[in-house]
Amino acid sequence: MTYTAHFKVWRGDADGGDLNDYQVEVNEGEVVLDIIHRLQATQASDLAVRWNCKAGKCGSCSAEINGRPSLLCMTRMSVFTADETVTVTPMRAFPVIRDLVTDVSFNYAKAREVPAFVPPAGLKPGEYRMQQQDVERSQEFRKCIECFLCQDTCHVVRDHEENKIAFSGPRFLMRIAELDMHPLDAAAEEGLDRKVSAQDDHGLGYCNITKCCTEVCPEHIKITDNALIPLKERAVDRKYDPLVWLGNKILRR
Ligand code: SF4
Numbered sequence: 001m002t003y004t005a006h007f008k009v010w011r012g013d014a015d016g017g018d019l020n021d022y023q024v025e026v027n028e029g030e031v032v033l034d035i036i037h038r039l040q041a042t043q044a045s046d047l048a049v050r051w052n053c054k055a056g057k058c059g060s061c062s063a064e065i066n067g068r069p070s071l072l073c074m075t076r077m078s079v080f081t082a083d084e085t086v087t088v089t090p091m092r093a094f095p096v097i098r099d100l101v102t103d104v105s106f107n108y109a110k111a112r113e114v115p116a117f118v119p120p121a122g123l124k125p126g127e128y129r130m131q132q133q134d135v136e137r138s139q140e141f142r143k144c145i146e147c148f149l150c151q152d153t154c155h156v157v158r159d160h161e162e163n164k165i166a167f168s169g170p171r172f173l174m175r176i177a178e179l180d181m182h183p184l185d186a187a188a189e190e191g192l193d194r195k196v197s198a199q200d201d202h203g204l205g206y207c208n209i210t211k212c213c214t215e216v217c218p219e220h221i222k223i224t225d226n227a228l229i230p231l232k233e234r235a236v237d238r239k240y241d242p243l244v245w246l247g248n249k250i251l252r253r
């Protein structure tokens, strides 16, 4: 079925902008990115949109559709009725560069602040051995395509620019959780307690487990249940471990 849809697309740049109205053709099987491309081809050749794979794997086409953080290439037009207005806006948590393209460098800065995996001393690559359940736990987190939709939706930074200094967001707290649960990570031997760092350096305490991050993740990673809550539990366990408490008392004398 081919029909004409009503689209509202945000056009503008760092100095401001507005929603523009378009009537555009929609064909059977198309996704929102197809419609944005048709707009570029027929009515708005200077419309800026970032995309690469059109397969939900590069994480580039993140934006907001009817206010919900979504991948443009993975949102089917069939989820909307023919008479529904579809509104496409840039991700709200990040500064606009132009039209639907935002500056996501906040995320790269936070990524750089997470120390890498520390290989165990005395073992060469190829000699690492792990339980299958530990492999599977890491693999879930490594499905991340770095679309940053979870970062965009989290209320801690979505409307609170000031929290960005202290809070790294669900994607990077998940990365810390992955490393903290990794049985071969030797960061602790080098004096880095990832649980303490998650709290002190990355704002784990700001997360009040609203699970909005999990709801928008296109890879269906259970960010809150499998990464953030276990990381919080491990951090609390450490804080209230009587041996750790005693050790801290003695060391502080
Ligand atoms: Fe995107 Fe999910 Fe990765 Fe967040 S965890 S950046 S929502 S793929």
Ligand code: F3S
Pocket: 153, 154, 155, 156, 169, 170, 206, 207, 208, 209, 210, 211, 212, 213, 214, 224, 228
């Ligand atoms: Fe934000 Fe996800 Fe926590 S949306 S508050 S990081 S559960």
Ligand code: FES
Pocket: 050, 051, 052, 053, 054, 055, 056, 057, 058, 059, 060, 061, 062, 071, 072, 073, 074
């Ligand atoms: Fe690659 Fe949408 S274009 S995820």
